[in-house]
Amino acid sequence: QKPSMRTRVAFEVAVLQLGGSVIYLGQEDIQLGQREPVKDVARVLSRYVDGIVVRTFAHKNAQEFAAYASIPVINGLSDLVHPCQALADLFTIQEHFGRLKGLHLGYVGDGNNVLHSLIQGCAMVGVNVSVATPPAYRPNASIWTSAMRRAKAHGAVVRWERDPKRAMQGADVVYTDVWVSMGKEQERQKRLKTFRSYQLNRALLQRAKPTCRIMHCLPAHRGEEITDEVMESPRSLIVAQAENRLHVQKALLMLLLKTTR
Numbered sequence: 001q002k003p004s005m006r007t008r009v010a011f012e013v014a015v016l017q018l019g020g021s022v023i024y025l026g027q028e029d030i031q032l033g034q035r036e037p038v039k040d041v042a043r044v045l046s047r048y049v050d051g052i053v054v055r056t057f058a059h060k061n062a063q064e065f066a067a068y069a070s071i072p073v074i075n076g077l078s079d080l081v082h083p084c085q086a087l088a089d090l091f092t093i094q095e096h097f098g099r100l101k102g103l104h105l106g107y108v109g110d111g112n113n114v115l116h117s118l119i120q121g122c123a124m125v126g127v128n129v130s131v132a133t134p135p136a137y138r139p140n141a142s143i144w145t146s147a148m149r150r151a152k153a154h155g156a157v158v159r160w161e162r163d164p165k166r167a168m169q170g171a172d173v174v175y176t177d178v179w180v181s182m183g184k185e186q187e188r189q190k191r192l193k194t195f196r197s198y199q200l201n202r203a204l205l206q207r208a209k210p211t212c213r214i215m216h217c218l219p220a221h222r223g224e225e226i227t228d229e230v231m232e233s234p235r236s237l238i239v240a241q242a243e244n245r246l247h248v249q250k251a252l253l254m255l256l257l258k259t260t261r
């Protein structure tokens, strides 16, 4: 239902490199939920293919797809979560630092789907997370509660700050994402104003450790959530992070398809 560059290309290349073949179905092709119900699409596609990646607006569409499909269904992003991104993010941090547990990630910006999966994932592997969002854009309450619970079980801390400087203080990894996610375009002007002091720029970066690394799931809007200077910094892991979508999604496909074979 939503456009994609990284998720789509990384999954398509992953499948091809693993010896499979791919069919892409855009919203115009199947008109999910309009031309026919999600459950019918899920059940019929399950008779044709070995696995499905879905990218939807409403999270309940992804859940309904998974409930009715008889093959693995991977969430390639919904309004609520972006789990494949979080897997690649954690892999990238592990690849760079050689460890995860005990590191400190500072996130600044919107409490969106990318953040939801990131805090869940960090909590599960013991990465401490400080999140700074405007108060009206805090992460989803139930995801936040479960992340706090998971963090506690793994000896980590997940905390929210209003002040972005506090969230960045001493961070090993700094992370941001767009202020206007797909589907929120009508809120653009309001969001640009509200998020102005949450930009990841040189001054904010100075709060983090001098050895900190910069992450962004892309696409980025330079001059909004992040400056061009920070994007282009030698401390950026952003392109490696995008590359890792391919490797991690390949591993995910192997895991899921093996399980069902």
Ligand code: CP
Pocket (backbone or CB within 6 Å): 003, 004, 005, 006, 007, 008, 077, 085, 217, 218, 219
């Ligand atoms: N990060 C990410 O999911 O990129 P795409 O929207 O291009 O797939």
